[in-house]
Structures are given as C-alpha cells and as structure tokens.
Amino acid sequence: MKPKVAFFDFTSCEGCQLDVLNLTGEELLDLLAGVEIVSFREAISRNDEDYDIAFIEGSISRDSEIPRLQKIRKQAKILVAMGACACIGGVNCLKNHLTMNEALTMVYGADAKQFDTIPARPINAVVPVDAYIRGCPAQTGEFAKLVKALLIGKKPETPSYPVCTECKMAGNICVYELGKTCIGPVTRAGCGAICVTGGRQCWGCRGLVDEPNINSQEEILKKYGLTPAQVVEKFKIYNTYSEVKK
Amino acid sequence: MKTNSVLIVDDEAIVRESIRDWLKDSGYDVATAESAEEALKMVAKKDYHVLVLDVRLPGKSGLTALKEIKAIHPDVKAVIITAYPSEETTAEARRLGALDCMIKPVNPEDLEKLIRDAVASIDKEADKKPAKKAAASKKSVVISKRSFKTLITSLLQDMEVVGVKGKKGKFIFDKINNFDELKMDYDLTPIPPTKYLFPAKETILKYDLSDFKKSTPVLDNAPRAIVGVHPYDIRAIEMLDEAFITANPDPNYIARRQNSLIIGVDCLNPSPKAFSPSMGTNVAEAGFDLLLTDIGDTYMVTVGSQKGADLLKKHAQVIEPTTDDIARQKMVRDEALTKYQLALDIPRERLPKLLEDAYDDPYWAERASTCLSCGSCVMVCPTCFCFDVQDDVSLNLKDGERTRLWDGCMLVDFAKVAGGENFRHDKTSRFHHRMYRKGKYVLERYGRMGCVGCGRCGTACLAEIASPVEAFNAIAESARAKQEAARAVETIRPEKELYAPMQAELVRVDNLAAKEKVFEIKLAGGKDLGQKPGQFVELSLFGLGEAPFGVASSPTRRGTFEIAVRNVGSLTNVSHNLKKGDTVGIRGPFGNGFPLKQFEGKDLLLIAGGTGIFPMRSLIQYVLDNRKLYGRVIVLYGARGPAERLFTDDLEGWKNNANLEFHETVDRGDAIWKGNVGVITTLIPKVQLDPKKTVAVIVGPPIMYRFVIVELKKRDIADENVIMSLERRMKCGVGKCGHCQMNGLYVCQEGPVFSLAQLRTVREAV
Structure with a gap:
C-alpha cells in the first residue's frame, strides 16, 4: 500500500509547498505512483486525517499552533520539517529580538490587541522531527530526494559540510574575492551554492553546520570590514533561533 | 649503438x-x-x-x-x-x-x-618508429600569434575547447566558443583545469533496479582540448596520472585523459599566493601535448607528444626558432621567476623528513583552531583527488545512477564510519593530515609532489591557514628554533662538575693476586654511587691523572663500592701504594651498564675471563640479590693459571652456592690445581643450554670474544642475546675526548655494553 502523505503549514509564506508543485509533470506522476497525497491545501481539496508522512512548513509563533502540531505528530509515522521556518525558525524569528508587544504593535498598529503571539521557534522545539528539508524555500530536488529516500528505505541525508564545498564544486569565484561577504563557511550545504551561483551571497538559510566555527567566521567578517553589529546582522536573518539559544 | x-x-x-x-x-x-x-x-x-x-x-x-x-x-x-x-x-x-x-x-x-x-x-x-622518437625529443618551434588563432579556431570545429576566460575581473576555466574569449595571460583560476579530467560530479554507473544486467559504466570519451594550462597544473595532472593510472587504472579518468589535448602556456605573471618554483613545478617537461611561451609577437612552442606534433602540422605554420627567440624565451621565464612573492625556506627534498619530525608540533593545533572545515582548500586543489560515491534513484524508483563527487579530508565526516566513529574527528587531525599529504604522503606514495605551489588554497582559505608553504616554513622555523635553542651558547648551563672528581675515601684495600688489588671506596658523606652493573668510574689521583675502572660491586650492596685495580701503568702503580684512609677522586658512574631488563626471566650464561671478572662480579652480585627475576644462572670463569685467579673468596662462595651453576678453568695448571685445564671456550660445550631462553654475557680480554662468540653461535644463541662489555681507552667518560671511539660509536656513551647484533656493522668492535 502506498504511504499516505499530508502537507501542513504553520507560520510561513507557503512558498515551500508551492515549490513541491514545481516538479515536472512526469515527476509528479512518478511521485503519485509512489505515494498517496491525502491533504495538500495548495493543490487538492481532499483533507484526510489518516496519513503516514507529514510535511510541515512554517515555524511556531502562536500558542494555538502547539496543540495542532502535537496532534499531527501523534498521527504521523514520519514527520518532516520542510523549509527554513520549520527547520531552524527562519525569518520569523527576527521578531524574537523585540518584545512580543513591540512586534505586535509594529505589525498590527492599533489592532495589536486582537492578536496573540509568542517568540517564534522551529518545530523541533515543540515536537521530535524525523527528517529535514532545508532552505528558503525548500527546493523541489531535495523534496524529491527525501521522498525517494523514504520510499527506498534509506536514511535521508543532507551534507554535513558547509556551502563553500559545493560553491567550489560549482566553480564559483568566492564572493569574498569580489569584495562581498557571506556566511557560507558555516552554513550547511545541500543547495549546490545556488545563491552564489546566481550572483548573490549566502545568508545561511539552511542553518549552521553541526560544528560551526562561529568565532573564526566572525573574525573573518570583521577582517573583511564588517562592524560587530553588521556581523550580528549576518547571522540574524535565518539563524536567530540557534544563535539566541547559544 | x-x-x-x-x-x-x-x-x-x-x-x-x-x-x-x-x-x-x-x-x-x-x-x-x-x-x-x-x-x-x-x-x-x-x-x-x-x-x-x-x-x-x-x-x-x-x-x-x-x-x-x-x-x-x-x-x-x-x-x-x-x-x-x-x-x-x-x-x-x-x-x-x-x-x-x-x-x-x-x-x-x-x-x-x-x-x-x-x-x-x-x-x-x-x-x-623513428619519427615518434624524434617528436618525443621535446622539439621547440615558433608559431605566430595569428597562427595560434588559426589553430584554436580549427580545433573549435573538431572538438570541445576549454580554456581561460575572464569573469568578474578574475579568470576561470570554461568552454570557449570563439578564439577571442581565450585569455592566455592570466595568474590563477580559482578552480584548476584538472576538473576536465576529474570533474566535481560525474556519473560512473547507470543501473536498472529490476535488472542487474542493465547496469552500464558511463565514460566521457568526448574529445576535448584544454588550452592555457600552466606548468604547475600540468605537473598536477602528472600527479593525478600517477594516482589514477597506476594500480587499478581508473576508466573514467583515463577516458578523459586519453581524449584530452593539453595545450599549456608558461605562467609569466604568477599569483601573489603562488610558490611553484619552490616546488619545482613552475616548469613542465612532460604531461602536455604543446607548451607555449609568449615571447612577444610569437609563441615558442615545446612539442610534448606526437598528438601535439600532428596538431602543429595540420593547423599551424611552424618556424624554426632563432637564437634570438631562444634568448627571449629564457628572458621571459627568468623575469617571471622574479615575480613570485612566496618561497619555501628549505629545499623541498627535506619536506618529508621535516614533517616526520614535526608530527607532534604544537603548530598544527594552533593553526587549525580557526579552521572552518569548509573544504575550500581541498576543493580548489589540483592534486586533490579524493571522492565520495553516491546513489541517485529516479523518482520512478526504476532506474538510477551512481555518481562520484569531490570529497576531501578536511571535511568533518570524511573519515566517519557507519557505526559513528570518526577517525579524524577534530580540526587538528584533519589539518595535519592534509598538510602531510601535501608535503609527505603523496610524494612517498606516488613519487610526485603532493603540492604544486599554485596558490589556490592560499587564496581560497578565508581563515588564511591553508597555504602549505606557510605551514612548511613555520614548521621549518620551529625546527630551526629548537635546534638553535639547543645550541644557544649563552643559555646553556654547563655541568660544572663534569671534570671535577668527587672526594672519596679508601675504606679497605685488599690484595687479590700478584698484580691486582681491590679498593673499597666510600664517597664523601656516605653517598651511594648509584651505579648499574657494567658501568665504570674514573679513578682520579691528583698529580697522576685518571683511569677508568669497571665497578666490581653491585649497587645492591650499599654505602660503599669496589673497584679492582691491576698494576699496569703509572697511575695504577701509585694507586697500589694507597692505604686505607687515603683520599682519592671519583668521577662517574659512566656508560650504559648491562641491559638488566632484557635479562629478566632468562637463563643467564655469564662468561668472564681474567680481569673480566671485575665488572662481571657486580652483575653476579646483583643477580644473586635479585635471584627470583632470573632463570638459571651459569657462571663460567677462566684465568691464566691458578695463581692468577681473582676474587678467590667469591669464586669459592659461588662454587658452593645453590643459586648458581659455577664452572671454572685455567689455561695452564700447576702441581696443586685439580680443576679444569684449558681455555674458557672448553667450558661452553659442557653446559646444557636452552638457546631460546639464554642470554650470554661476555667480559674478558679482547682475544677471548672472538672464540667465545664462535662457541655461542654453535649453540644457536641469537646475536641479540649475546651481550659484551668492551674495553676501550675511556679517558673522559663523557663522550668528548674521542679515545674510546669505535667506528661511529663512543664506547663510554653507547657502551661499554653492547649486544652482538648492535656490533654487526661496527667493524672496529671485535
């Protein structure tokens, strides 16, 4: 019997789920030959509560999200965090630098009192997670890779090395050589250094490697002319949660 | 011929x-x-x-x-x-x-x-193949730059051409679509051209999950010209050839290598991080098809292969070089040499030994502390060739491919096994390993330099720790500093007492034989001498000088020690007149002494001839005082005649001591003597021995050793287990004066006790 798959979104832009739909028509058919999608708000109207694999997009930033996530965890045999918000907290955690009242007022102004919010967190801060599809957004290829791994019975793996390794494999000229800076040296690879290859720089959307040499990275950023505040900014965008936890 | x-x-x-x-x-x-x-x-x-x-x-x-x-x-x-x-x-x-x-x-x-x-x-x-021989003999010709353009343009019709292009003010190796894109004067590309022989990712196998037989190896046989390869990268290719071609020839590498034309160009404007002259890789003698040197309006071209010769014949107008061309080539190459900013401080031949000695140098941990484990250094290295193999199945779960990707020893999980153990789990061990590959392991394994001094890792490393030249120089400096510190005359504390004897008192003087006396000596303050059996002291008499004497008593007999003195020279002559209570000087103990550890658990065959009993007595006493540590103890003693027997009281005691087996002989007997007569070697066949368990110790006059050794060989005692104490003229006792030297050895330092195995190559020994 085909495993039943469901997609859920929490605090997020839903871009990661949208990216799943970027699979080619043939690939989508192959995917559907292997799994049965029983809940996927962005693509189908079906919404079953009986599923085996749950893909979670988004971080947790409201109290009401916690029991919902716990319920999903209870049902799902395998729970996959999909995208930067779910995996590492992502950009939502930028508000953690403010008090919650400041954040609400900043966003909703006079209506702030109608909303509640808590500091944002990745889903593994609430429930155990079995696998991660990293990145902002999570990429189609990695989604497919994970599904294949689950179907074939292989442990889903992402590289333990940082973006630099893949950036060199991609043949890029280092952004530091071009007078810019990035945090690729401490950011987990798997993206193929897509941002640098595309002419940008790495902002760390995939989270930090297991043993990031943060001190050395900070010294390097300073050596390349960043002020301490700018160094903090570099890590803030995606890695606030892990940095604050530290 | x-x-x-x-x-x-x-x-x-x-x-x-x-x-x-x-x-x-x-x-x-x-x-x-x-x-x-x-x-x-x-x-x-x-x-x-x-x-x-x-x-x-x-x-x-x-x-x-x-x-x-x-x-x-x-x-x-x-x-x-x-x-x-x-x-x-x-x-x-x-x-x-x-x-x-x-x-x-x-x-x-x-x-x-x-x-x-x-x-x-x-x-x-x-x-x-006379033609081939001629071509292989590295002929140089000249072609105009216009002719080179024609050559490349023609190549573009026949095959993929890759070469150096400009990108964002830097240079990269990339596919060339027309000649004008090609840059022949550049310093360094971040990624080396070796990527066309060993790409970052390549499929090595395609397979069908349901049908094993459908799996097929994938090879890239497309003809390709790699243009503008600098000599250091050519040398790197030669190193890769060594790794991929010898032993288990690698089909994927070889397919690309055989289908590649390598057109090199001399590097005239090196990168500020380059140091290839120090590695001997700024020039290439082989490994290319053509090698160009820009000498102005023309290129001097070295033909490296038949393929290269054919290429010129087909596409270029070749001119014989003039003496002026040859002079200009030398000039531009010499000028390029002056542009390198980094250099190895030691000859590269010394690197393996230097690194061998620096294995535990604190430098590695110090420098590795800022390592990001980002892998940049190994990814950009033209001589790095480690890889990972991964399987990738299609989403239909029916077919898939096996790919290999660059991998490297600087990455955290490179040496991690499935059970979780990581054999290079810390930054230092990885940093260390990479540097040792670059300076030692690769050279020793493949006979080619593991680092070609291109400067790519030095450019790529944000922490600025990856450049081998910096590491090697630092290690060389640390070795030099260590050596200098050891030799720094100002800071050395001399051993003031080295030549000043300690005061001692004769507490007993006894006659042993006509010419021999034993002195029991007590150091001032009753201090123990602290000797090991087999060590010697210098007996010092002011006005006369010093002479060496083996200590005749065991350190287990404390408070005093004994030396036996045979009256043979002026010092010994005078010393024979000394009496109880007289003051003498003592320096020592000196030398190595008997290898007591080696004796433990063994049967000891102790063979002493003549005055050899003096140092042997020390050992016999020591063994008797620690009797449980040894197996059988057999003592063989030989004297010239009954009157020349020494330490007769001891001899009698040993004869009747159940703890040892004692046999003695004299060369010539007399009317009273009832014991064995014959040289000492005659005793050896009479003794039962277990050659595997026995250590033999020989002390005696020089002539005795050769004959005893012959006898012991007959009994199958290994050279390691034949121990000898040698006599030499040990004047200073501290390895300086040179009198006791025996080939390269100082007997007073490395001896006087040696095993026969140690002496195999010491021709002056016996």
Missing part, C-alpha cells in the same frame, strides 16, 4: 657471476650490481637495454628499483628473478612491465633466450 647491454642486479655473487659469464659468452655487454642502489647509480650513467633483477636485495627491493628505473627509462626491458616466488611478486613484476618472473636457480638458456627476444623487439620498435 648495438642493442646488447645487460645489467644484472643480485646480492648473491654466485648468481651474479654465473649469469654474467653465461651472457658474456653469448656476446652480451654485461655489467653487474650488488644492490638496487648501486644499479640506480649505474642506470643514471648509462642506458642498459635489459635488466636482470633479483627481488630480495639488501636495501631497496629489485621491484622498487625497476619502478624507479622505468619512470626514467620506460622502454627498458626487465627480467625479474627470485628464489621466493609468490603471486604478489609475479603480479607486481607484470604490472611494472617485466618480461617474466623467473624462479631461481634460473636456467641460463631460458634467460638468454628471453633476453635475445627482448633485444630483438627493441631493435624492431626502433626501426618502426
């Missing part, structure tokens, strides 16, 4: 000479060598057509020699001969291109036939 020269390499003279004579009679020009090292020297001086190599030689093996000779003379024919045939030897011989691996004793007729055929084939090959 007639094709008939043969070099025979065998350490057995009989083999060497019989083959030589046989081949000489058959009309060959024959030379012989006793070792691989000698053969290598001979081959460097003269071209031999055929080598006959024994496998087991005293130094390097015959196979190693063949490998090294083949590297220089790939056409040389070789026959391996061995008395110890094995599948490994045969396989290795074949791999090295030997004609045959023959088992000794070799049938000379078979060998002669083999050599005759080999010589015939050499002549035939030479007849067949």
Whole structure:
C-alpha cells in the first residue's frame, strides 16, 4: 500500500509547498505512483486525517499552533520539517529580538490587541522531527530526494559540510574575492551554492553546520570590514533561533 | 649503438657471476650490481637495454628499483628473478612491465633466450618508429600569434575547447566558443583545469533496479582540448596520472585523459599566493601535448607528444626558432621567476623528513583552531583527488545512477564510519593530515609532489591557514628554533662538575693476586654511587691523572663500592701504594651498564675471563640479590693459571652456592690445581643450554670474544642475546675526548655494553 502523505503549514509564506508543485509533470506522476497525497491545501481539496508522512512548513509563533502540531505528530509515522521556518525558525524569528508587544504593535498598529503571539521557534522545539528539508524555500530536488529516500528505505541525508564545498564544486569565484561577504563557511550545504551561483551571497538559510566555527567566521567578517553589529546582522536573518539559544 | 647491454642486479655473487659469464659468452655487454642502489647509480650513467633483477636485495627491493628505473627509462626491458616466488611478486613484476618472473636457480638458456627476444623487439620498435622518437625529443618551434588563432579556431570545429576566460575581473576555466574569449595571460583560476579530467560530479554507473544486467559504466570519451594550462597544473595532472593510472587504472579518468589535448602556456605573471618554483613545478617537461611561451609577437612552442606534433602540422605554420627567440624565451621565464612573492625556506627534498619530525608540533593545533572545515582548500586543489560515491534513484524508483563527487579530508565526516566513529574527528587531525599529504604522503606514495605551489588554497582559505608553504616554513622555523635553542651558547648551563672528581675515601684495600688489588671506596658523606652493573668510574689521583675502572660491586650492596685495580701503568702503580684512609677522586658512574631488563626471566650464561671478572662480579652480585627475576644462572670463569685467579673468596662462595651453576678453568695448571685445564671456550660445550631462553654475557680480554662468540653461535644463541662489555681507552667518560671511539660509536656513551647484533656493522668492535 502506498504511504499516505499530508502537507501542513504553520507560520510561513507557503512558498515551500508551492515549490513541491514545481516538479515536472512526469515527476509528479512518478511521485503519485509512489505515494498517496491525502491533504495538500495548495493543490487538492481532499483533507484526510489518516496519513503516514507529514510535511510541515512554517515555524511556531502562536500558542494555538502547539496543540495542532502535537496532534499531527501523534498521527504521523514520519514527520518532516520542510523549509527554513520549520527547520531552524527562519525569518520569523527576527521578531524574537523585540518584545512580543513591540512586534505586535509594529505589525498590527492599533489592532495589536486582537492578536496573540509568542517568540517564534522551529518545530523541533515543540515536537521530535524525523527528517529535514532545508532552505528558503525548500527546493523541489531535495523534496524529491527525501521522498525517494523514504520510499527506498534509506536514511535521508543532507551534507554535513558547509556551502563553500559545493560553491567550489560549482566553480564559483568566492564572493569574498569580489569584495562581498557571506556566511557560507558555516552554513550547511545541500543547495549546490545556488545563491552564489546566481550572483548573490549566502545568508545561511539552511542553518549552521553541526560544528560551526562561529568565532573564526566572525573574525573573518570583521577582517573583511564588517562592524560587530553588521556581523550580528549576518547571522540574524535565518539563524536567530540557534544563535539566541547559544 | 648495438642493442646488447645487460645489467644484472643480485646480492648473491654466485648468481651474479654465473649469469654474467653465461651472457658474456653469448656476446652480451654485461655489467653487474650488488644492490638496487648501486644499479640506480649505474642506470643514471648509462642506458642498459635489459635488466636482470633479483627481488630480495639488501636495501631497496629489485621491484622498487625497476619502478624507479622505468619512470626514467620506460622502454627498458626487465627480467625479474627470485628464489621466493609468490603471486604478489609475479603480479607486481607484470604490472611494472617485466618480461617474466623467473624462479631461481634460473636456467641460463631460458634467460638468454628471453633476453635475445627482448633485444630483438627493441631493435624492431626502433626501426618502426623513428619519427615518434624524434617528436618525443621535446622539439621547440615558433608559431605566430595569428597562427595560434588559426589553430584554436580549427580545433573549435573538431572538438570541445576549454580554456581561460575572464569573469568578474578574475579568470576561470570554461568552454570557449570563439578564439577571442581565450585569455592566455592570466595568474590563477580559482578552480584548476584538472576538473576536465576529474570533474566535481560525474556519473560512473547507470543501473536498472529490476535488472542487474542493465547496469552500464558511463565514460566521457568526448574529445576535448584544454588550452592555457600552466606548468604547475600540468605537473598536477602528472600527479593525478600517477594516482589514477597506476594500480587499478581508473576508466573514467583515463577516458578523459586519453581524449584530452593539453595545450599549456608558461605562467609569466604568477599569483601573489603562488610558490611553484619552490616546488619545482613552475616548469613542465612532460604531461602536455604543446607548451607555449609568449615571447612577444610569437609563441615558442615545446612539442610534448606526437598528438601535439600532428596538431602543429595540420593547423599551424611552424618556424624554426632563432637564437634570438631562444634568448627571449629564457628572458621571459627568468623575469617571471622574479615575480613570485612566496618561497619555501628549505629545499623541498627535506619536506618529508621535516614533517616526520614535526608530527607532534604544537603548530598544527594552533593553526587549525580557526579552521572552518569548509573544504575550500581541498576543493580548489589540483592534486586533490579524493571522492565520495553516491546513489541517485529516479523518482520512478526504476532506474538510477551512481555518481562520484569531490570529497576531501578536511571535511568533518570524511573519515566517519557507519557505526559513528570518526577517525579524524577534530580540526587538528584533519589539518595535519592534509598538510602531510601535501608535503609527505603523496610524494612517498606516488613519487610526485603532493603540492604544486599554485596558490589556490592560499587564496581560497578565508581563515588564511591553508597555504602549505606557510605551514612548511613555520614548521621549518620551529625546527630551526629548537635546534638553535639547543645550541644557544649563552643559555646553556654547563655541568660544572663534569671534570671535577668527587672526594672519596679508601675504606679497605685488599690484595687479590700478584698484580691486582681491590679498593673499597666510600664517597664523601656516605653517598651511594648509584651505579648499574657494567658501568665504570674514573679513578682520579691528583698529580697522576685518571683511569677508568669497571665497578666490581653491585649497587645492591650499599654505602660503599669496589673497584679492582691491576698494576699496569703509572697511575695504577701509585694507586697500589694507597692505604686505607687515603683520599682519592671519583668521577662517574659512566656508560650504559648491562641491559638488566632484557635479562629478566632468562637463563643467564655469564662468561668472564681474567680481569673480566671485575665488572662481571657486580652483575653476579646483583643477580644473586635479585635471584627470583632470573632463570638459571651459569657462571663460567677462566684465568691464566691458578695463581692468577681473582676474587678467590667469591669464586669459592659461588662454587658452593645453590643459586648458581659455577664452572671454572685455567689455561695452564700447576702441581696443586685439580680443576679444569684449558681455555674458557672448553667450558661452553659442557653446559646444557636452552638457546631460546639464554642470554650470554661476555667480559674478558679482547682475544677471548672472538672464540667465545664462535662457541655461542654453535649453540644457536641469537646475536641479540649475546651481550659484551668492551674495553676501550675511556679517558673522559663523557663522550668528548674521542679515545674510546669505535667506528661511529663512543664506547663510554653507547657502551661499554653492547649486544652482538648492535656490533654487526661496527667493524672496529671485535
């Protein structure tokens, strides 16, 4: 019997789920030959509560999200965090630098009192997670890779090395050589250094490697002319949660 | 030159000479060598057509020699001969291109036939390809830059052309679509051109999950020209050839290598991080098809292969170089040499030894502390070739492919096994390993430099720790500092007492024999001498001088010690007049003493002749005082005559001591003597010995050693277990004056106790 798959979104832009739909028509058919999608708000109207694999997009930033996530965890045999918000907290955690009242007022102004919010967190801060599809957004290829791994019975793996390794494999000229800076040296690879290859720089959307040499990275950023505040900014965008936890 | 020269390499003279004579009679020009090292020297001086190599030689093996000779003379024919045939030897011989691996004793007729055929084939090959020989002889020609453009433009019609292009103010190797994109004057590309031989990611196998037979290897056979390769990268390719082609030839690498044209260009404007001249890689002699030098309006072109020669013939107008062209090539190359900003502070040949000695240097941990483990250094390195293999299945779960990707020892999980153990889990061990590959391991394994000094890692490393030249210089500096500190005259604290004797008192003087006395000596303050059995002291008498004496008593007998003095010179003559209570000087104890650890658990055969009983007495006492540590203790003692027996009280005591077996003899008896008569060697056959358990100790006059050793050999006692205390003129006792030197050894320092094994190569010893 085909495993039943469901997609859920929490605090997020839903871009990661949208990216799943970027699979080619043939690939989508192959995917559907292997799994049965029983809940996927962005693509189908079906919404079953009986599923085996749950893909979670988004971080947790409201109290009401916690029991919902716990319920999903209870049902799902395998729970996959999909995208930067779910995996590492992502950009939502930028508000953690403010008090919650400041954040609400900043966003909703006079209506702030109608909303509640808590500091944002990745889903593994609430429930155990079995696998991660990293990145902002999570990429189609990695989604497919994970599904294949689950179907074939292989442990889903992402590289333990940082973006630099893949950036060199991609043949890029280092952004530091071009007078810019990035945090690729401490950011987990798997993206193929897509941002640098595309002419940008790495902002760390995939989270930090297991043993990031943060001190050395900070010294390097300073050596390349960043002020301490700018160094903090570099890590803030995606890695606030892990940095604050530290 | 007639094709008939043969070099025979065998350490057995009989083999060497019989083959030589046989081949000489058959009309060959024959030379012989006793070792691989000698053969290598001979081959460097003269071209031999055929080598006959024994496998087991005293130094390097015959196979190693063949490998090294083949590297220089790939056409040389070789026959391996061995008395110890094995599948490994045969396989290795074949791999090295030997004609045959023959088992000794070799049938000379078979060998002669083999050599005759080999010589015939050499002549035939030479007849067949005279043109190739000429081309291979590194001919240089000149082509105009316009002609070079025509050449590249023509190549673009025939194959993929990759070369150096500009990108964001830097240079990269990329596909070239027209000649004008090509940059021939550049400093460095972040990623080396070796990526066209060993790409970052390549499919090596395609498979079908349901049908095993459908799996097929994937090879890239597309013809490709790689243009603008700098010499250091050519040298890196030669290193990769070594890794991928020798032993288990790699099909993917070889497919690309064989289908690639390599058009090199001399690097005239090196990167500020480059140091290739220090690695000897700023020039390339081989490994390319053409190598260009920009000498102004024209290129000087070195032809490196037949492919290169054909290319010029087909597409370029070739001019013979003028003396002016040759001078200009030398000038631009010399000028380029002045532009390098980094250099190795030591000759590169010293790197392996330097690194070997610096294994535990604190430098590695210090520098590795800022390492990001980002892998940049290994990804950009032209000599790095480690890879990972991954499987990728299609989403239909029906087919898939196996790919290999660059991987490297600087990445955290590189040496991690499935069970979770990571054999290089910390930054230091990874950093260390990479540097050792670059300066030592690769060189030792493949015979080529593991670092070509391109400067890519130094450019790529944000933490600025990756450049091997910096590490090697730092290590060299630390070695130099250590050496200097050891030699810094100002900071050394001299041993003030080195030549000043300690005051001591004679507490007892006894006669042993006509010429021998024993002195019991007490150091001032009752201090123990602290000697080991077998050590000696210098007895010092002001006004007369000093002389060495083995200590005759065991350190287990505390408070005083004894020396026995034979009256043979002026100091000993005067000392014989000393009386109880007199003051003497003592320096020592000196020397190594007997290897007491080695004796433990063993049967001891202690053989003393004449005054050799003096130091031996110390050992016998020590052994009796620690009797449980040893097996049987057998003492053999020989004196010239009954009147010359020394320490007679001890001898009597030992004779009646159940803890040891005592036998003695005299060379010549007299009317009263009832014991054994004969030299000491006559006692040895009478003793029951277990050669595996026995350590023999010999102390006596020089003449005695040779004969005793012969007897012990008959009893199968290993050289390691034959221990001797040697007498030499030990004047200073502290390894300075030089009197006691025996070949390279100072007897007062490394001795006076040696094993026969240690003395095998010490020709002055016995």
